[in-house]
Amino acid sequence: MENIELLRECSLFKGMKDRQIESALRKLGATEKKYRKNSLLITKGQKEMQLGLMLEGEAVASQDDVWGNKYMVSEVKCGQTFAEPYAAADMPSNIIVQAKGICRVLWLNVSKINFAGNDPVLLLVTSNLLQDMAFKLLNLNQRLTHISKQTTQEKLLSYLSAQSEEAKSLDFVIPFNRQELADYLSVERSAMSAELSKLVEGGKLKTRKNRFTLYP
Template sequence: MTIPQTPVFEGITAEECRRIYECFGVRERRFKPEEQIYDFGSGGHSIGILVSGSAIVERVDRRGDRTILEHLLPGGVFGEMLMFQNVLGDSIDVSCEKSCSVWFFPQEKLENRCEKNCGHHNRMIENMFHLIAEKATALSERVEVLSRRSIRDKLLCYFSLQQAKNGGSFTLPFSLSALADYISTDRSAMMRELKKLREGGVVQIEGRKVTILAEDIAP
């Protein structure tokens, strides 16, 4: 059994993870690229942890426009208790990007304290609260990017946030097409702006690798 490397299991031993797997009745499933993993509108009361591969949390509005909300790598967590309310009734789901394996936990197991006061169970619940706080931070970063009016400023804001986390050279967590969805703009228009940034000596882009060349790129 492969144990996910995730903040949810921080401070919990491998043996305790195995006991959690059995006690919680965890289901493990495998998915192929583009296959739907989870539908937030189905009312499924479970929490998913990505064991391997990668996935995308995306919103599709009534016009069919697609917006990436989050990119999930091994250890990534998703579920209704971690998602803000969908007031517009748009379709929100998790789809497989690269072949992946997922652990599904019953949500009620993570909402209530253990009757036996098991230390690893209580620690896992505490970790979930920390994770919710981190996701709130990620959402605020997304709002910061989307609040910029021009495509150029959205790109520079996103690159600036990545630079603060990873330094002057970093790898995008998704493709350029997905980046266009993330900043909610047309891909062709975004590619034109990226070309201008490269020609202006602001950034260097090779595939998914981005290197910041300018001293200050804050929009």
């Protein structure tokens, strides 16, 4: 079937054979939808949520406050799932998910998992979904560790140190450009750039685009 190679690599279908994936898609009422650049995949307050799986393109999940300020929550890349907690708990969304470019999304009605019983296919999906949500919770906790630091420089050093540990190297590439990194750390881009310059001048790191080398 179309998209089967991508779905094999998706964490939601980890360890499943093609026929099991196809069966899961039928049982979860999978529907595919295409979106234009800047289209909203999910709106704030949206009800009857479904789990989204990005088949093509990228999107940004964000929240806003009563003054209209927008804060990035996470990025959604090809092969990744999103909106899991809202879909699983059948709760209205408090986030906005917006396409960065043309996107194709596979929507899955995971509320049907509640009636899975002993269905072996849906039990596999449930196990994978729980692991995926746990992994994202760990990532969220790590981000909170970074942004809880007092200064912009401390936030930067906390994040870059964690990336270095994950890469098991003092030379590594981060998944963000400068604006995305500023959004992730909840700081002003200009202030962050100034702190990066100070760190470079102080001999603590070297950077080119999204590649960093640390000098402890």
